[in-house]
Amino acid sequence: MAYPMPLFYQEQDTVTRDLEYLQEMYPAEAKKYQKVIAGILDRLDYEGSMIYDEYPDKWQIYRLTKVVVDKLKQSGDVGQTEQDLERITEFVQVLLCCEIYKKRHMNQNGVLKF
Numbered sequence: 001m002a003y004p005m006p007l008f009y010q011e012q013d014t015v016t017r018d019l020e021y022l023q024e025m026y027p028a029e030a031k032k033y034q035k036v037i038a039g040i041l042d043r044l045d046y047e048g049s050m051i052y053d054e055y056p057d058k059w060q061i062y063r064l065t066k067v068v069v070d071k072l073k074q075s076g077d078v079g080q081t082e083q084d085l086e087r088i089t090e091f092v093q094v095l096l097c098c099e100i101y102k103k104r105h106m107n108q109n110g111v112l113k114f
Contacts, residue, residue, distance in 0.1 A: 019102070032072075033068070033072065033088075034099065036071055036072060036075075037092070037096050037099050040067060040071070041096075041099055041103055045103060051100050051103055051104065052104060056100065061093065061096065061100075062093075065089060065092050068092050069085070069089050069092055072088070072092070
């Protein structure tokens with residue numbers, strides 16, 4: 001194959017479309033949380049940010065999770081019981097890690113790179 005690069009980008013486009021399709025199937029509650037998380041991570045999307053550290057600090061992830069949950073509390077999107085709050089915090093942390101992974105593997109063209 002003389003010019004393999006077009007196939008590489010074609011595969012990357014397939015990965016991106018696949019990821020976006022699967023995220024569209026998230027439940028409504030998860031989509032709300034994901035939008036808040038994406039907004040917060042957009043502000044952290046700069047060179048030298050903790051989301052691009054080779055090994056992100058676990059404490060920073062917990063702190064960022066708390067920021068997201070606090071923002072959700074302000075908007076009234078979370079339950080008030082301790083059990084609900086614990087469940088939502090864990091769920092937000094999982095979504096946060098997925099969004100960080102997605103940000104870390106995106107290049108300037110918006111294509112996931114693996």
